[in-house]
Amino acid sequence: MSIPHISNWIDGQYTPPSAATIPVLNPATETPLATINTTSAEDIDSIISTSWQTFNSGKWSALDSSERFAVLTKASTLLRTHITDFISLETAQTGRPIREMRAQLSRVPEWLEYFASLARTHEGRVTPFKGPVLNTLTRVPLGVVVLITPYNHPLLIAMKKIAAALAAGNIVVVKPSELAPLSVLKLGKLFKEAGLPDGVLQIVSGYGAETGKYLCEHPRISKIDLTGGFGTYRAIAPVAAMNMVPVTAELGGKAPVCLFPSVDVDVAVKAALFAGFIASGQTCVTGSRLLVHEDIYEAFKELLDKRVRALRVGDPMDEKTQIGSVISAAAVERCRAFVERATGEGGKILCGGGRTTINAEGKGFFFEPTIIETHSTSDLARNEVFGPVIALIKCSSEDEIVRIANGTSYALGASVWTNDFTQAHRVAGRIEAGIVWINGHHLNDPSSPWGGFKESGLGKENGVEAYESYTKVKSMVVNYGVAPVWFDEEVAGARYG
Ligand code: NAD
Numbered sequence: 071m072s073i074p075h076i077s078n079w080i081d082g083q084y085t086p087p088s089a090a091t092i093p094v095l096n097p098a099t100e101t102p103l104a105t106i107n108t109t110s111a112e113d114i115d116s117i118i119s120t121s122w123q124t125f126n127s128g129k130w131s132a133l134d135s136s137e138r139f140a141v142l143t144k145a146s147t148l149l150r151t152h153i154t155d156f157i158s159l160e161t162a163q164t165g166r167p168i169r170e171m172r173a174q175l176s177r178v179p180e181w182l183e184y185f186a187s188l189a190r191t192h193e194g195r196v197t198p199f200k201g202p203v204l205n206t207l208t209r210v211p212l213g214v215v216v217l218i219t220p221y222n223h224p225l226l227i228a229m230k231k232i233a234a235a236l237a238a239g240n241i242v243v244v245k246p247s248e249l250a251p252l253s254v255l256k257l258g259k260l261f262k263e264a265g266l267p268d269g270v271l272q273i274v275s276g277y278g279a280e281t282g283k284y285l286c287e288h289p290r291i292s293k294i295d296l297t298g299g300f301g302t303y304r305a306i307a308p309v310a311a312m313n314m315v316p317v318t319a320e321l322g323g324k325a326p327v328c329l330f331p332s333v334d335v336d337v338a339v340k341a342a343l344f345a346g347f348i349a350s351g352q353t354c355v356t357g358s359r360l361l362v363h364e365d366i367y368e369a370f371k372e373l374l375d376k377r378v379r380a381l382r383v384g385d386p387m388d389e390k391t392q393i394g395s396v397i398s399a400a401a402v403e404r405c406r407a408f409v410e411r412a413t414g415e416g417g418k419i420l421c422g423g424g425r426t427t428i429n430a431e432g433k434g435f436f437f438e439p440t441i442i443e444t445h446s447t448s449d450l451a452r453n454e455v456f457g458p459v460i461a462l463i464k465c466s467s468e469d470e471i472v473r474i475a476n477g478t479s480y481a482l483g484a485s486v487w488t489n490d491f492t493q494a495h496r497v498a499g500r501i502e503a504g505i506v507w508i509n510g511h512h513l514n515d516p517s518s519p520w521g522g523f524k525e526s527g528l529g530k531e532n533g534v535e536a537y538e539s540y541t542k543v544k545s546m547v548v549n550y551g552v553a554p555v556w557f558d559e560e561v562a563g564a565r566y567g
Contacts (some may be wrong), residue, residue, distance in 0.1 A: 083271070106255065293540065424437070
């Protein structure tokens with residue numbers, strides 16, 4: 071059976087296929103969906119060089135902000151029109167349940183709308199400069215920016231970055247994950263139809279260690295915005311530093327879900343289910359550590375066990391499926407190895423614990439939703455699984471919950487569940503994390519800065535912070551009264567500085 075090939079999108083059109091290609095699998099069936107290009111170092115060099123010509127032409131970077139607003143809002147409308155196709159494609163390439171992808175993708179156009187509005191409304195400043203001098207600060211685009219995105223929310227994460235970068239007037243070169251690149255590769259045509267000039271959004275595919283590396287090491291880029299693992303950040307950071315290229319890094323997490331006795335056990339369990347098992351545990355803010363106060367521990371554990379066992383693992387295209395596949399055989403193996411190490415360290419499997427299948431042929435990369443009772447210093451309690459294997463930890467006090475919550479090298483998201491108003495503020499204030507939710511988990515919005523502390527990242531996506539990170543400040547100093555008399559004879563009080 072022949073499968074489609076989806077090439078790079080460069081200068082407003084699909085390029086010819088590369089000689090070597092990469093297959094993209096449906097992880098729920100292991101059948102190939104399409105092939106994509108590998109992109110060589112020479113091709114990257116040529117793409118960056120053309121992208122600079124486009125930047126310098128000013129056809130996007132110097133466009134009036136009202137015109138950038140018009141293109142991005144039209145792209146948002148087109149995305150809404152075609153969202154059903156994107157939902158099916160996203161489900162097929164990630165193995166995530168269609169109901170999740172429908173809910174997630176229906177909000178993606180909001181990122182275009184938000185950043186279009188920022189482009190239109192963002193204002194510069196006038197400083198209180200001494201004397202008859204007017205000093206204006208304006209923000210100008212950086213140049214050619216490189217976006218490197220992961221497989222777990224392919225379209226959402228790419229769009230968060232693309233929308234901010236384009237709104238600010240940059241030329242974007244985006245490389246989606248080789249594991250789930252198809253929805254992003256389809257964006258080129260949509261933006262073209264919205265009126266984006268050719269060459270402003272360049273979409274390339276390839277392996278991270280090859281194409282991703284060539285992009286990040288290119289000396290002519292102006293910024294790298296990576297969402298991925300800490301190892302990937304460490305691979306790109308030294309060269310970026312040498313080339314003086316700023317990096318935004320959205321990395322991994324080990325989000326604690328802090329559950330206090332004032333919360334109804336039923337609500338606590340629902341919170342844990344959503345935090346732990348959305349996307350089969352493959353989100354950076356997966357609530358992978360359930361820190362439960364001892365006063366509700368036994369009741370919580372009993373109900374959690376019952377609810378997790380009842381979760382419907384199945385075909386992601388089925389509307390009733392609650393848990394889809396993980397992304398690959400390697401992800402299944404990573405989950406299995408975490409379970410093995412956790413039990414080796416004295417952990418007790420409450421439910422799940424192994425690979426599972428949803429059909430007689432045994433195809434697809436499925437792992438059971440798994441809960442393991444463990445202690446706070448175990449491998450499972452400290453390291454990111456990025457799969458549906460969740461640590462359950464009994465805690466004796468508020469202090470212990472806070473201490474454990476802060477006890478990993480990650481600090482991205484955390485949630486605090488309590489009906490005690492003072493406790494909510496007290497605990498949220500003490501937790502070290504870029505995002506703390508109170509009585510919620512994984513709530514987000516294009517206006518709300520997103521990013522971690524410690525090894526979870528650098529810089530922010532979303533909000534004014536993200537927009538400004540795609541610009542640099544230009545200071546213009548206009549003199550309307552300071553005479554240039556310094557080297558005249560006998561000038562008293564001539565101004566210097
Ligand atoms: P990954 O780091 O393996 O890959 C991410 C991207 O980096 C891919 O496009 C990949 O091809 C590319 N890449 C890999 N090696 C590279 C290199 N040497 N140079 C340049 N590019 C390279 O991550 P993944 O497995 O796709 O995603 C999972 C990770 O991403 C998890 O750690 C997860 O927590 C994190 N993540 C973080 C956020 C966040 O907002 N903080 C969101 C989603 C995922």
